[in-house]
Amino acid sequence: MTVIGQIxxxxxxxxxxxxxxxxxxxxxxxxxxxxxxxxSTLGAMSIGLSAIFLLPGAAGKALLFVVFIVLAxxxxxxxxxxxxxxxxVKLADESVSDEWGAQDESAARSDAARRDAASGxxxxxxxxxxxxxxxPDAVxxxxxxxxxxxxxxxxx
Amino acid sequence: xxxxxxxxxxxAALLTVFRLIKGPSLFxxxxxxxxxxxxxxxxxxxxxxxxxxxxxxxxxxxxxxxxFLGTVTIARFFLRASK
Numbered sequence: 454m455t456v457i458g459q460i461x462x463x464x465x466x467x468x469x470x471x472x473x474x475x476x477x478x479x480x481x482x483x484x485x486x487x488x489x490x491x492x493s494t495l496g497a498m499s500i501g502l503s504a505i506f507l508l509p510g511a512a513g514k515a516l517l518f519v520v521f522i523v524l525a526x527x528x529x530x531x532x533x534x535x536x537x538x539x540x541x542v543k544l545a546d547e548s549v550s551d552e553w554g555a556q557d558e559s560a561a562r563s564d565a566a567r568r569d570a571a572s573g574x575x576x577x578x579x580x581x582x583x584x585x586x587x588x589p590d591a592v593x594x595x596x597x598x599x600x601x602x603x604x605x606x607x608x609x
Numbered sequence: 610x611x612x613x614x615x616x617x618x619x620x621a622a623l624l625t626v627f628r629l630i631k632g633p634s635l636f637x638x639x640x641x642x643x644x645x646x647x648x649x650x651x652x653x654x655x656x657x658x659x660x661x662x663x664x665x666x667x668x669x670x671x672x673x674x675x676x677f678l679g680t681v682t683i684a685r686f687f688l689r690a691s692k
Contacts, residue, residue: 459610462655466617469648473621476628476644482636485628489644493621497651497673500614504654504666511663518654518670522647525677529643532681536688537636 458506461499468496481545482537490530497522611659618652639684646676 475488501522504515544551625648629641650673657665 458658462614462658463610465651466614466621469621469651470617470624473624473628473644473648476641477624482634482640485637485640489625489640493644493647493651496621497647497654500651500654504658507658508661508663508666511657511666514663514666514670515654518650518666518673521670521673522650525673526647529677529680529684530640532684533636533639533643536684537634539688540636542634542636 454506458503461503461506465496465498465500465503468492468499470496472496480547482542483534483544486530486534486537490526494522494526497526611655614655615652618648618655622648622652635687636684639680639687643676643680646673646680650676 469492472488472490472492475492476485479485479488498519501515501519504518505512508515538553622645625641625645629638629645632638632641650669653665653669653672657663657669
């Protein structure tokens with residue numbers, strides 16, 4: 454029992470130390486949030502579990518401590534990251550993807566596409582004509598209205 | 610083993626205080642203070658194991674609750690203030 458508790462204590466200390474090391478070395482608020490909260494959650498959790506073995510009289514309270522840490526720490530990190538993003542804290546230069554911002558961007562793009570489609574049904578009707586645009590030489594004589602099609606086909 | 614754990618926790622607290630002092634933005638400091646409160650709660654649990662006093666675990670629990678509430682309150686306050 455004591456050995457299990459001491460191993461858990463050592464694991465907890467190592468994880469707390471590594472979490473703080475990441476807090477110093479990471480380039481960004483969000484990366485710091487990642488290391489500083491997840492690793493220290495695991496560290497505090499296993500230190501609380503070690504109290505169950507090393508201090509059996511306080512097993513219930515130690516379990517309560519572990520449950521509280523597991524529930525509360527992700528909530529705190531979520532709130533921190535959300536308010537950092539909405540306050541306009543920039544991502545690090547090395548970041549490769551910003552899914553929240555990309556979502557807003559693609560939503561704006563599809564809105565713009567829908568607006569174009571709604572405003573000009575003629576131009577949107579010409580657009581599919583461009584796609585099989587290899588044929589217009591063969592069909593051009595048949596469609597008098599299709600005069601615009603070869604032009605747009607050359608433009609594309 | 611407890612000494613090693615205490616040394617590791619002390620080093621972790623030192624690195625976190627470094628980030629707390631240096632952190633470029635406000636939210637870096639908030640992240641550091643949140644981590645520091647968790648480290649402090651874990652430190653109190655280790656002290657309770659060393660001196661074999663069960664009531665110190667209560668202190669750690671209350672310390673953790675206070676740190677969590679403080680972090681969430683300050684983060685939401687600055688979210689409100691930034692709008």
